[in-house]
Amino acid sequence: MSRTIVAAAAQMGPIARSDTRKAVVERLIALLGEAASRGAELVVFPELTLTTFFPRWHMTDPNEIDAFYEAEMPGPETLPLFEAAKRLKIGFYLGYAELAVENGVKHHYNTAILVDRDGAVVGKYRKIHLPGWDKPQPDMAAQHLEKYYFEPGNLGFNVFETMGTRIGMAICNDRRWPETYRVMALKGSEMILVGYNTPDDHTGNFDFDSLTQFHNQLSIQAGAYQNSNWVVATAKAGHEEGSNLIGQSMIVAPSGQIVAMATSTADEVIVAKCDLDMAALYRKTIFDFARHREPDQYRLIVETKGPVLD
């Protein structure tokens, strides 16, 4: 008997800076209800799901900044989402800005948690590949300040055994880096969950920007195929505070085939039944890592950060 999980990507349309957490959580609960009605057992929400994508602005007042972060999860405003999911017996992935106090010091992370069907937080991931800059770029029309607002994740790429499968998590830009998928696949993942906010008007170079949707598909499909994993990837999409965020939330099979894709840039649920044993077709043949990988030849991947012209 094959092992299956019905997964959903719950794409969100834009969130205005003036939208309250309460209003956002109501939208999340509505999406959860639709996913449940379509048989979903696991729902993936976007990156930084609870507010607008604030790294597009340069703020300097710590109080203004910290208002975009969650100091507890669940907190009073997010608890209704956890309660609804527990009642519906649905697990979920939720991306949010995390304010953490570690050894008495405040830290800021771009975080996702994994919640099981009983409402327990069973996994946490903090974004490792932060794109953009650590200070404003005066010569760029659009700012992208993730390196200013967040520290790189300090929890590694991990895999969580839950809901009958082994789940890895990544966030947005992580999905473009093949190392992301590979580390989790080597830890035995069968399914990788990704939330993202991806503008298609970002660099101001049209040759580049006009390929944003193609690059989104290419990265996710290659990651799925080359690692024999299901990937569920969910966008925050649409015209948000002057920026165009792509949609294309998708569920991709271990074959690299897109089995479901959102067609709007608004709140939208897509659902697919994922056969977890499908990965074996690739892992036992062309991607049998134990027979075919040659790690001695890969050392430069960890020995250097930037290029070495040897």
Place this chain on the structure above:
Amino acid sequence: MSRTIVAAAAQMGPIARSDTRKAVVERLIALLGEAASRGAELVVFPELTLTTFFPRWHMTDPNEIDAFYEAEMPGPETLPLFEAAKRLKIGFYLGYAELAVENGVKHHYNTAILVDRDGAVVGKYRKIHLPGWDKPQPDMAAQHLEKYYFEPGNLGFNVFETMGTRIGMAICNDRRWPETYRVMALKGSEMILVGYNTPDDHTGNFDFDSLTQFHNQLSIQAGAYQNSNWVVATAKAGHEEGSNLIGQSMIVAPSGQIVAMATSTADEVIVAKCDLDMAALYRKTIFDFARHREPDQYRLIVETKGPVLD
């Protein structure tokens, strides 16, 4: 002024077991001539270009086996190709089975060489990711015995500064492994050359085999995009000794876009003018390795061959 190179993929149709080296080299020279007439400065031939794809058979007689290998390059039968290329001022990549004597011991490699426009061999690569098996598989309809006929390459993934650019080489199955491109990109490659022989009737599992062409495109496009490299990939194609080899020879830009593709499974030349500075668009932004890679988080990639369920 932008730096450009006009590159060609010289796809070959099938080679029968009974075909002579002389007949094959005549075909190669004809392809070279067509490429030259279309302005090519660099031509990429397939993997194991000089004979039929012999790893589909299980042979045991060492003399019968060694007849498929080249003990010198150029040898008397391949010298006319080198002379023609030198006359036309075209560089080329050529894949062949290499019989090497190292420290008095015979070794067998699946090899490619890079020859510059003056006819000098300026680079050699020996295939690292050997697919298939080291002994016949009685329960499989089609045999794939590369691990029986070849040792894994012992030269690493290298980059050769020649013809105004920095060129890396890979062979066939290497193109499915993201580590292949990454190591060469970290060594500063701008262009990666790949020859392949890829059957689409290999596993006997139709769900898998029917996606062979899609997987070929996906792997090459992702490797190009995620590493900001041009990729020129050339097939030996067509119905060869009972096996169907896919075509789809292609030239892919650092954007991941396919800029040229073969439409046949026969001898066919495709040509594209490659702007080598195009890679900078990605390497200075989203794939600025020195700013964005996080090698400490990638250690498992080199610390294990097969999966570790931690």
